[in-house]
Amino acid sequence: MEENKNTNRLHGRKKLYKLSDEKKSLLDDVLPKFIIDIDNNGHLSNFSQEQDVFLEIGFGYGEHTAFQAYSNPNIGIIGAEPFLNGITNLLKIIVKENIKNIKIYNHDAITLIESIKSETISRIYILFPDPWPKSRHNKRRIINESSIKEYSRILKKDGKIIIATDSKDYQHWILLYMQKSKLFEWLVHDANDWRTRLIKGPLTKYENKSIKSNNKPVYLMFKKNII
Numbered sequence: 267m268e269e270n271k272n273t274n275r276l277h278g279r280k281k282l283y284k285l286s287d288e289k290k291s292l293l294d295d296v297l298p299k300f301i302i303d304i305d306n307n308g309h310l311s312n313f314s315q316e317q318d319v320f321l322e323i324g325f326g327y328g329e330h331t332a333f334q335a336y337s338n339p340n341i342g343i344i345g346a347e348p349f350l351n352g353i354t355n356l357l358k359i360i361v362k363e364n365i366k367n368i369k370i371y372n373h374d375a376i377t378l379i380e381s382i383k384s385e386t387i388s389r390i391y392i393l394f395p396d397p398w399p400k401s402r403h404n405k406r407r408i409i410n411e412s413s414i415k416e417y418s419r420i421l422k423k424d425g426k427i428i429i430a431t432d433s434k435d436y437q438h439w440i441l442l443y444m445q446k447s448k449l450f451e452w453l454v455h456d457a458n459d460w461r462t463r464l465i466k467g468p469l470t471k472y473e474n475k476s477i478k479s480n481n482k483p484v485y486l487m488f489k490k491n492i493i
C-alpha cells in the first residue's frame with residue numbers, strides 16, 4: 267500500500283512519553299508482522315475474500331480490538347491507530363494471547379479507508395473519537411460529511427457502524443451528519459437504546475474515564491442504506 271500521504275490530517279499526539287526499550291522492540295520486531303497489507307486493487311491481502319472483516323478506528327489502548335479478535339477468531343480485525351503507546355499495548359496483548367486475526371494500520375485511518383475496495387468491511391467501530399469541542403476545530407472530527415461517504419462505500423450491504431461518545435455536542439453532530447447523508451439508518455427503537463452499551467468486553471480507557479466522571483456515554487448503531 268502507498269505510504270501515508272495525508273499525515274497532515276492527523277491531529278494530536280503520536281506518543282505520550284518516551285518509549286521504553288520493551289515498547290521500542292515491540293514496534294521494531296513485532297509490529298511489522300501485524301501491519302495490514304492492501305493490494306493495488308484495494309483487496310485486504312491478509313484476509314480471505316469470504317471472511318467478515320471488522321475495522322476499529324482510533325483503538326486507543328486496543329482493549330476492544332483485542333476482545334473482538336479473541337471472541338471472533340474467524341473474523342478479520344483491523345485496528346487503525348497512530349498513537350504509539352496504544353499500539354504497543356495492543357501488540358503486547360496480541361503476543362500474550364497469541365492472537366492471529368488482527369492487522370494494524372499505524373497512521374491516519376482515513377488514508378487506510380481510501381485505499382480499501384468498496385463493500386469490503388462488515389462493521390466499523392469508532393469508540394470515543396476525539397471530540398474536538400472548539401468550533402474552529404470541529405473540522406478535525408473523524409466523523410464528518412466526507413468520511414461518512416467513505417464509511418458507507420467500504421461497508422458491505424447490511425454493514426454497520428457503531429459509535430460511542432460522551433460528548434453531547436459530538437453526538438448531535440454525528441446524528442445530524444449521518445441523517446443528512448441519507449447513507450445510514452440509525453438503529454434505534456426507544457429513548458433508552460442509546461444508553462445501552464452496544465459493545466462487549468472490557469471498558470475502553472475513555473469509556474471508563476467517561477463513566478467515572480458521571481458523563482454517561484451514548485452508543486449509536488447505524489446500518490448502511492442501500493441507495
Ligand SMILES: C[S@@+](CC[C@H](N)C(=O)[O-])C[C@H]1O[C@@H](n2cnc3c(N)ncnc32)[C@H](O)[C@@H]1O
Binds near residue numbers: 324352
Ligand atoms: C479519545 S481516544 C479514544 C481511544 C479508544 N477508542 C478508547 O475508547 O479508549 C481517540 C483515539 O483516536 C485516535 N485517532 C485520532 N485521529 C485518528 C485518525 N485519523 N486515525 C486513527 N486514529 C485516530 C487517537 O490517537 C486516539 O487514540
